Amino acid sequence: xxxxxxxxxxxxxxxxxxxxxxxxxxxxxxxxxxxxxxxxxxxxxxxxxxxxxxxxxxxxxxxxxxxxxxxxxxxxxxxxxxxxxxxxxxxxxxxxxxxxxxxxxxxxxxxxxxxxxxxxxxxxxxxxxxxxxxxxxxxxxxxxxxxxxxxxxxxxxxxxxxxxxxxxxxxxxxxxxxxxxxxxxxxxxxxxxxxxxxxxxxxxxxxxxxxxxxxxxxxxxxxxxxxxxxxxxxxxxxxxxxxxxxxxxxxxxxxxxxxxxxxxxxxxxxxxxxxxxxxxxxxxxxxxxxxxxxxxxxxxxxxxxxxxxxxxxxxxxxxxxxxxxxxxxxxxxxxxxxxxxxxxxxxxxxxxxxxxxxxxxxxxxxxxxxxxxxxxxxxxxxxxxxxxxxxxxxxxxxxxxxxxxxxxxxxxxxxxxxxxxxxxxxxxxxxxxxxxxxxxxxxxxxxxxxxxxxxxxxxxxxxxxxxxxxxxxxxxxxxxxxxxxxxxxxxxxxxxxxxxxxxxxxxxxxxxxxxxxxxxxxxxxxxxxxxxxxxxxxxxxxxxxxxxxxxxxxxxxxxxxxxxxxxxxxxxxxxxxxxxxxxxxxxxxxxxxxxxxxxxxxxxxxxxxxxxxxxxxxxxxxxxxxxxxxxxxxxxx
Amino acid sequence: xxxxxxxxxxxxxxxxxxxxxxxxxxxxxxxxxxxxxxxxxxxxxxxxxxxxxxxxxxxxxxxxxxxxxxxxxxxxxxxxxxxxxxxxxxxxxxxxxxxxxxxxxxxxxxxxxxxxxxxxxxxxxxxxxxxxxxxxxxxxxxxxxxxxxxxxxxxxxxxxxxxxxxxxxxxxxxxxxxxxxxxxxxxxxxxxxxxxxxxxxxxxxxxxxxxxxxxxxxxxxxxxxxxxxxxxxxxxxxxxxxxxxxxxxxxxxxxxxxxxxxxxxxxxxxxxxxxxxxxxxxxxxxxx
Numbered sequence: 001x002x003x004x005x006x007x008x009x010x011x012x013x014x015x016x017x018x019x020x021x022x023x024x025x026x027x028x029x030x031x032x033x034x035x036x037x038x039x040x041x042x043x044x045x046x047x048x049x050x051x052x053x054x055x056x057x058x059x060x061x062x063x064x065x066x067x068x069x070x071x072x073x074x075x076x077x078x079x080x081x082x083x084x085x086x087x088x089x090x091x092x093x094x095x096x097x098x099x100x101x102x103x104x105x106x107x108x109x110x111x112x113x114x115x116x117x118x119x120x121x122x123x124x125x126x127x128x129x130x131x132x133x134x135x136x137x138x139x140x141x142x143x144x145x146x147x148x149x150x151x152x153x154x155x156x157x158x159x160x161x162x163x164x165x166x167x168x169x170x171x172x173x174x175x176x177x178x179x180x181x182x183x184x185x186x187x188x189x190x191x192x193x194x195x196x197x198x199x200x201x202x203x204x205x206x207x208x209x210x211x212x213x214x215x216x217x218x219x220x221x222x223x224x225x226x227x228x229x230x231x232x233x234x235x236x237x238x239x240x241x242x243x244x245x246x247x248x249x250x251x252x253x254x255x256x257x258x259x260x261x262x263x264x265x266x267x268x269x270x271x272x273x274x275x276x277x278x279x280x281x282x283x284x285x286x287x288x289x290x291x292x293x294x295x296x297x298x299x300x301x302x303x304x305x306x307x308x309x310x311x312x313x314x315x316x317x318x319x320x321x322x323x324x325x326x327x328x329x330x331x332x333x334x335x336x337x338x339x340x341x342x343x344x345x346x347x348x349x350x351x352x353x354x355x356x357x358x359x360x361x362x363x364x365x366x367x368x369x370x371x372x373x374x375x376x377x378x379x380x381x382x383x384x385x386x387x388x389x390x391x392x393x394x395x396x397x398x399x400x401x402x403x404x405x406x407x408x409x410x411x412x413x414x415x416x417x418x419x420x421x422x423x424x425x426x427x428x429x430x431x432x433x434x435x436x437x438x439x440x441x442x443x444x445x446x447x448x449x450x451x452x453x454x455x456x457x458x459x460x461x462x463x464x465x466x467x468x469x470x471x472x473x474x475x476x477x478x479x480x481x482x483x484x485x486x487x488x489x490x491x492x493x494x495x496x497x498x499x500x501x502x503x504x505x506x507x508x509x510x511x512x513x514x515x516x517x518x519x520x521x522x523x524x525x526x527x528x529x530x531x532x533x534x535x536x537x538x539x540x541x542x543x544x545x546x547x548x549x550x551x552x553x554x555x556x557x558x559x560x561x562x563x564x565x566x567x568x569x570x571x572x573x574x575x576x577x578x579x580x581x582x583x584x585x586x587x588x589x590x591x592x593x594x595x596x597x598x599x600x601x602x603x604x605x606x607x608x609x610x611x612x613x614x615x616x617x618x619x620x621x622x623x624x625x626x627x628x629x630x631x632x633x634x635x636x637x
Numbered sequence: 638x639x640x641x642x643x644x645x646x647x648x649x650x651x652x653x654x655x656x657x658x659x660x661x662x663x664x665x666x667x668x669x670x671x672x673x674x675x676x677x678x679x680x681x682x683x684x685x686x687x688x689x690x691x692x693x694x695x696x697x698x699x700x701x702x703x704x705x706x707x708x709x710x711x712x713x714x715x716x717x718x719x720x721x722x723x724x725x726x727x728x729x730x731x732x733x734x735x736x737x738x739x740x741x742x743x744x745x746x747x748x749x750x751x752x753x754x755x756x757x758x759x760x761x762x763x764x765x766x767x768x769x770x771x772x773x774x775x776x777x778x779x780x781x782x783x784x785x786x787x788x789x790x791x792x793x794x795x796x797x798x799x800x801x802x803x804x805x806x807x808x809x810x811x812x813x814x815x816x817x818x819x820x821x822x823x824x825x826x827x828x829x830x831x832x833x834x835x836x837x838x839x840x841x842x843x844x845x846x847x848x849x850x851x852x853x854x855x856x857x858x859x860x861x862x863x864x865x866x867x868x869x870x871x872x873x874x875x876x877x878x879x880x881x882x883x884x885x886x887x888x889x890x891x892x893x894x895x896x897x898x899x900x901x902x903x904x905x906x907x908x909x910x911x912x913x914x915x916x917x918x919x920x921x922x923x924x925x
Contacts, residue, residue, distance in 0.1 A: 411746070413699075432733060442725055446782075449773055454919045457773060458911065465765035472736055472758050476743030476751075481697040483746070542723050549730065552709060560705035569693045574747030574837055584696075584746055599751045602759070607900075 001058045003045045004120055004181045007130065011038060011174035019167035028145045028495070031166060035138035038173065042134025049127045050520065055528070057118035057183070065119075069190050070107050073100070076197055080219070083200075089216050095223045099230035103186070106234055113237065117244025121183035124525035128377065129180040129307055132384045135506070136299035137173050139499040143392050144169065144291035146493030150399045151289050158206045165205060169295065172198045176300045180307060183244045185233045192229060192268070192304065196222035199301050202292045203285050214284030221281045225271030225305075232264035245311060252315025253531075259636045263321040263629060265312060266366075270325070273305025273358045276332045276621035282355060286347045290395030293347060297354045298388035303380065306358055309365035310376055314529055317368025320632035327624055329362030330459035335617035337466040341473075342608040344601075346394045346404040349470060350387065353430065356467065357383045357437070363456055364444050370526045372447035374537050377522050378514065379440040385510060386429035386437070389503040393423045396492045396500065406474055407600065411482040416490055420478050425504045427478075431464075431471045435511045439546070443537055473601050480599070483573065483583045512550065515543050641721050641785065648719040648855070649712070656851025657681045659858075663888055670892045681847075688844035696745045696837045703741035704842050710734035711849040715856035721785025724772040731768075731856075735761055738834070738846075745837035753833030757821035759899045763906035764808035770914040774801040775863070777921050788866045793875070795864040797925075800917030802864050806883060807909045811902070812857055814850075815891035818902050858884065 014034040021027045077100045084092040144166070152160050175198065178191035196219065204215030236242050240251065240258065248265075252258045274282035282302065286293050296302065309316075309325060316322035333356050340352035357379065364376030397412065397419055398404040412420040429435045441464060448456040492500075510517070515538075523534045573580050576597065579588040589595040606612065661678035668675025695701060714730045717723075735757070742754035775787045778797045787794065795802050811818040819825075822833030830836075838846055858880045865876035 413744075432736065438729060442729070445725070445769070445773070446776075449776060452922050454915060454922060457770075457918070458915050461766040461769040461773075461910075462907070464769065465762045468732065468765060469758055469762040472739060472761075473755070475736070476740060476754055476758075479699070479740050479744045480746045480751070481699055481744050542726060545717065545722060545726060549710075549713070549733075552713065553706070556706050556709065557702065559709065560702040569695050569698075571698075572694050572696065574696045574745050574750070575831065576748060577831075597748060599746065599748060602755045 001056065001120070003041060003048070004058070004122060004177075007038070007041055007045065007134075007177045008174055008181065010034075010041070011170040011177065015167040015170035015174065018170060019163050022163060024149065024162070027162070027166060031141055031145050032495075034170065035141050039134050039138050042130050046127050046131055049122065049124070055123040056121070058120040066107065066186070069187070070104065073103065073190060073193065076193060079197065080223075084216075087212060087216065089220075092216065092220050092223065095220060095227055099223070099227045102230045102234055103189070106237060107186070110234075110237055111241070113241055113243055117184055117242065117247055119184040119187055120181050121244075121246055122181055123528060124521050125307070125310065125377070125529075126180050128381065128521060128525075129303070130177065132303065132381065133173060133176045133180070133299050136384050136388050136503070137176070137295060139503055140291050140294045140299065140388055140392065141166070141169050141173075143294070143395075143496050143499035144289075146495035147291055147392075147395055147399065148289065149493070150491065154399070154402070155206075158208075161205065165202070165289075168198050168202050169291070172202070172295060172300050176304065179304050183246050185229075185236060185243055185245055185248075188245060188308075189226070189229050189233060192272070193226055195301055195304055196226060196272075199285070199296055202296070203288045205288050205292065208287070211287045214281070214287050217284050218281035221271050221278045225268035225278075228264040228271075229268040232261040232268070235264070236261045249312060249315045252312075253317070257636060258315065259319055259321050259632055262312060262315045263324065263632050266309060266316065266321055266325050267625075267629065269305045269308040269312070270328055270362065270625075271305070273302045273309065273362060274355050275305075275328050275359060275362055276335060276355075277618045277625065279332065279336065279355045283348070283351045286345075286351050290347075290391055290398070293351070294388050294391035294395070297350065297391060298384045302354065302358055303384060306361045306365065306376070306380055309362055310373060310380070313365040313368045313373050313376075315368075316366050320628060320635065322366045322368050324625065324628035324632060325366030326363045326453065326456060327366075327628065328621060329359045329364075329366055330456045330463075331617070331621055331624065332356065332359030333363060334359075334459040334463040334466075335613065335621075337463045337470070338608050339610060339613055339617070340470045341466055342603050342605050342610065343470075344405050344407055344603055346397075346406050346409070346474075347391070349406065349474065350390055350394065353467070353470070354383075354387055356463065357387075360441070360444060360460070360463075363459075364447065367447055367451050367453065367456075369447060369451055370530050370534050371443055371450060371537055373529065374518070374522055374526060374534075375440040375443035375447060377525070378443070378518065379437060381517070382429065382437045382440065382507075382510060385503055385507050386426050389422065389426040389500065389507060390430070392496070392500055392503070393419055393426060396496055397423075400488055400491055406477055409474075409477050410599065411480045411485050412478045414481055414485045415488045417487070418490065419492065419500075422500050422504050423478060424475065425507055427471050427475050429507045429511065431467055439514060439538065446537075477601060482585065484585070512547075645716050645720040648715055652712075652715060652852045652855045653848055656848075656853075656855045657685065659854055659884065660851065663884075666885070666888050667892060670888070681851075685844050685847055688847065689841050691840035693840040693842055695839075695842065696747065699744045700741050700837065701842050703737050703744060704838065704845055706737035707734050707741065708845045708849045710737060711853050711856075715852050715859070718784055718856055718859055721783060721788070723782045724775060724784055724787070725769070725782050727784070728768050728772055731853075732761070732765070734849075742834045742837070747837050749831040749836040750834055753821045753830055753836065756830075756899060757834050759903065760811050760818065760821055763818075763899075763903045764811045766907065767804045767808045767910040767914055770910060770918060771798075771801055771805050771860070774798045774914070774918050774921070777918055777925065784863065787863060790867050793865045793867045793872055797921050798864065798917055800913035804909050804913040804917075805860070805864075806886070807913070808906055809857060809861070809883070810887060810890055811906065813854065813887050813891075815887050817890075817894040817897045819891075819896060820899055820902065823896075 080096045175191045175194035182188045200215050200219040204211050271278045336352045336356040340349050343349045361376045361379050364372040526534050574584040576587045581594050586594050660681040665675045711734045718727045739754045739757050742750040776782050778794050779787050779790050861880050861883050862876035865879050866872050
C-alpha cells in the first residue's frame with residue numbers, strides 16, 4: 001500500500017524539485033537518481049505482488065484526499081481556462097467547464113454512497129502497467145537528459161524551458177501511476193485529466209504556431225473524452241449507487257444492464273488511445289521533442305486509454321458497446337496502416353503505426369473473450385517497448401544526421417551502424433515472426449475467428465499486409481550498403497545509449513521469455529477477470545517451434561559463413577546497365593553526363609496518401625461511432 | 638509421430654528433385670505451347686550444378702548472409718508444413734523468408750534489384766491477405782490450424798471452401814512468379830528490370846535462390862493438396878491430380894496473359910480475396 005503511495009507521490013515531488021533546478025548538470029543527476037528509484041520501486045512492487053500473490057484493495061474512506069483532489073482539479077481547470085483565453089480557444093473552456101461543474105456538483109451535492117468502494121485496487125494488470133510506466137517511462141526520461149541538450153543546440157529559436165519540460169515528464173509518470181492504481185472512478189478521472197493537461201503542455205513546448213494548434217487539438221479531444229467520463233461517473237452514482245470501476249465491470253460481466261456508463265467510459269478510452277476519428281491529436285503530437293512523442297506513444301497517455309478498455313473488457317463481451325469498440329479499433333488498425341504507407345517522415349510513420357497497433361489492442365479489448373484480452377495485453381507490453389525504442393532511435397538519428405526522413409536513412413547500416421542495429425531490433429519486434437508483436441497478432445486473429453467476427457478478420461488480414469509493407473520498406477532503406485560511404489560521427493550521448501541499449505535488451509528478453517510472462521502474469525490475471533480457467537492459447541509445441549526459429553536466426557551468421565566460406569568471392573560494383581562511373585553512386589546518362597543515382601522507396605501518395613484516405617476514414621469512423629453509440633444508448637434507455 | 642518425421646525427411650530430400658523436375662516440365666510445356674522444342678526436362682538441374690560451380694561475384698557481404706536466411710527459412714517453412722505444424726506459423730515463416738530475400742536485394746543498392754525488391758514487397762502485400770484467409774478457412778472447417786489435423790478431416794476442405802481455393806489459386810500466380818504477375822522478376826529475358834530482384838545475385842548464391850524456389854513451389858503445391866486430402870485414401874490421388882491440373886493451369890495462364898501493372902495486381906488480388914475468400918469464410922461460419 002505504502003509502495004503504491006510512494007509510486008504516485010514520488011514522481012510528483014521530483015517534478016516539483018526539477019522545476020526549481022535550473023542547472024543542467026545538477027538536473028541530469030537528479031533525473032538519473034529519480035529514475036533509478038522509480039524503476040527500483042516498480043520492480044519491488046511487482047516482485048512483492050507476485051510473491052504475495054494477493055490482490056490488494058485499500059483506502060475506503062478518504063474524505064480529506066477527496067477534498068484535496070477537488071481543489072487540485074479546480075486549479076487544473078483554472079490552467080485550462082487561462083491558456084484557452086490566452087490563445088482564444090473558447091470552445092475548450094466550455095467543454096472543461098461542463099465537466100468541472102458536473103463533478104463538483106457530484107462531490108458536494110451528490111447522493112451519499114452506502115458502500116463506498118476501495119479507492120486503490122491493484123492486481124496483475126496494475127502490476128504490468130506499473131512496470132511499463134516505470135521502466136519504459138524512466139528510460140525515456142534518462143534519454144531526454146542527453147537529447148534535450150542537442151535539441152536546443154539544433155533549434156536555437158525555441159525558448160529553453162527544460163526545467164518545465166522535465167517536471168512535466170515526471171508529473172506524467174506520477175499521474176499514470178495514480179491512474180492505474182485507482183479504482184474509484186472519480187480518482188481515475190482526476191489522474192486522467194492530469195495526463196490530458198500534461199500532454200497539452202508538453203505538445204505545446206515549442207510554442208510555435210503549429211505546436212499550439214496541435215496542442216489545443218489534443219486538449220479538446222481529450223477533454224471530450226473526459227466529458228464522457230464525467231457523465232459516466234454521475235450516471236453510475238445516480239443510477240447504480242456505485243463509484244468503483246471494478247464494481248461496474250463486475251455488474252457488466254454478470255449481465256446487469258450497465259451499457260450506458262460502459263459505453264461512455266469506452267468512448268473516453270477511444271479518445272485517449274487516439275482511435276479514429278480522434279487520431280488527429282496523436283499525429284499532431286510529433287511536433288514536440290522526441291522524448292515527448294516517445295512518452296505519449298509508448299509508456300503513458302495512449303496506454304491509459306487501452307488500459308481502461310482492457311479493464312472494461314469483461315463488461316464489453318457480446319454487447320453493443322463491445323461491438324462499437326471492436327469495430328472502431330479494427331477499422332483504425334486497417335485505415336491507419338494503409339495511411340502509414342504514404343509517409344516519408346519517420347516519426348509520422350511511427351505515429352500512424354502507434355494508432356494502428358492501438359487499434360488492434362482496442363479491438364481485442366472489445367471482443368471481450370480471454371484469448372483476445374490475452375493478445376491485447378501482450379500487444380500492449382511489446383508495443384510499449386518497441387515503439388519507445390523506435391522513437392528514441394529515430395530521435396538519435398535525427399540529432400546525428402539532421403533529418404528524420406526515411407529516405408535519408410538510406411544506407412544507415414554503414415553510416416551509423418550501431419543506431420541502425422538498434423532500429424532493426426525495434427522494427428523486427430514490430431512485425432516479424434517469431435518476435436513479439438506477431439505472437440499477439442496471431443492470438444488476436446484466432447480470437448476474432450472464434451468470436452465469429454468476420455469483419456474483424458478482414459480488417460486484420462488486410463491491415464497486417466499493409467503493416468508488412470511499410471515496415472519492410474523502412475528496413476530495406478536502412479540495410480542498403482552504399483559503396484564508399486563514410487561512417488558518420490555518432491554524437492549520441494551516453495545517457496541516450498543507456499536508454500536505447502537497455503530497451504533493445506528488454507525487447508530481446510521479452511521475445512524469449514514471453515511464455516513465462518504469459519503463464520505467471522497474464523493467465524492468472526485473465527482467470528480473475530473472467531472468473532474461469534483459461535484454455536491454452538499458444539500450445540507448447542508452437543512455442544517450441546518459435547524458439548527454434550529464434551535460434552535459427554541467432555546462428556544464421558555462422559551458417560552463412562559456412563555456406564559461403566569455401567569459395568573465393570569477387571566483389572564488384574552493382575549493375576547499372578554498364579554505365580557506372582567508378583562507384584555505385586553515379587552513372588553516365590544518355591547525354592554522356594554524370595548523373596547521381598537516387599533510389600527512392602515507394603510511397604504511392606496517390607493511392608495511400610492522407611489527401612485521399614484521411615477524410616473518408618474520418619467520416620467512416622465518425623459515422624460508425626455515432627450510429628453505434630446512439631443504438632446502444634437508445635436501446636438501453 | 639514417425640510418419641510426420643518421414644514426411645519431413647521426404648520433403649527435405651525429394652523436395653528439390655520434385656521442384657527441379659517441375660521446373661523442367663514447366664519449360665518443356667511452355668516451349669511446346671510456343672511451338673518450340675524446348676530443353677530437356679533435366680535442364681534446370683544442369684543449370685543449378687553449373688551455377689554452384691561458378692565463382693561467386695557479389696556486391697557486398699551482407700547479401701549472401703541474407704540469402705542464406707531466405708534459403709533456410711524457406712526450407713523450414715516447407716519442413717514445418719510437411720511435419721504437420723501450425724498453418725499460420727508456416728505462413729509467418731514464409732513471410733519471414735520473403736523479407737530476407739527482399740532485404741538482400743535492397744542491401745545491394747542497385748537500381749534494378751532495389752526496384753525488384755519494392756515490387757516484390759508489393760506482391761507480398763497483394764497476396765498476404767489471401768494466404769492468411771486460407772489458413773483461417775481451414776481453421777473454420779476443422780477447428781484446428783495444424784496441418785496434421787486438417788489432412789485427417791472427414792471431407793476434403795475444398796467442399797466447404799471453393800471460394801478460398803479459387804482465391805488461393807489466383808494469388809498462386811503471384812507466388813509462382815507467373816505472368817501476368819511476374820513483376821518483380823521473371824524467367825523471361827528482355828525486360829526493363831533486367832532480372833529484377835535477383836539482378837545482383839550470381840553463381841552459387843543465385844543457385845541457392847533457385848533451390849529455395851524449388852522447395853517453395855513444392856510447398857505451395859502441398860497447400861493446394863491440403864484443400865483436397867481427407868481421411869479416405871482416394872482423396873490423396875485426387876490431391877495429386879489436382880496439383881498437376883493446377884500447375885498446368887498456371888502455365889497456361891503464364892503463356893496467355895501479358896504482364897500487368899502493380900495497381901491492377903493489387904486491386905484484383907485484394908478484390909478476389911475479399912469476394913471469394915472472405916465471403917466464403919463468412920458463409921462457412923454461418924452454416925457450421
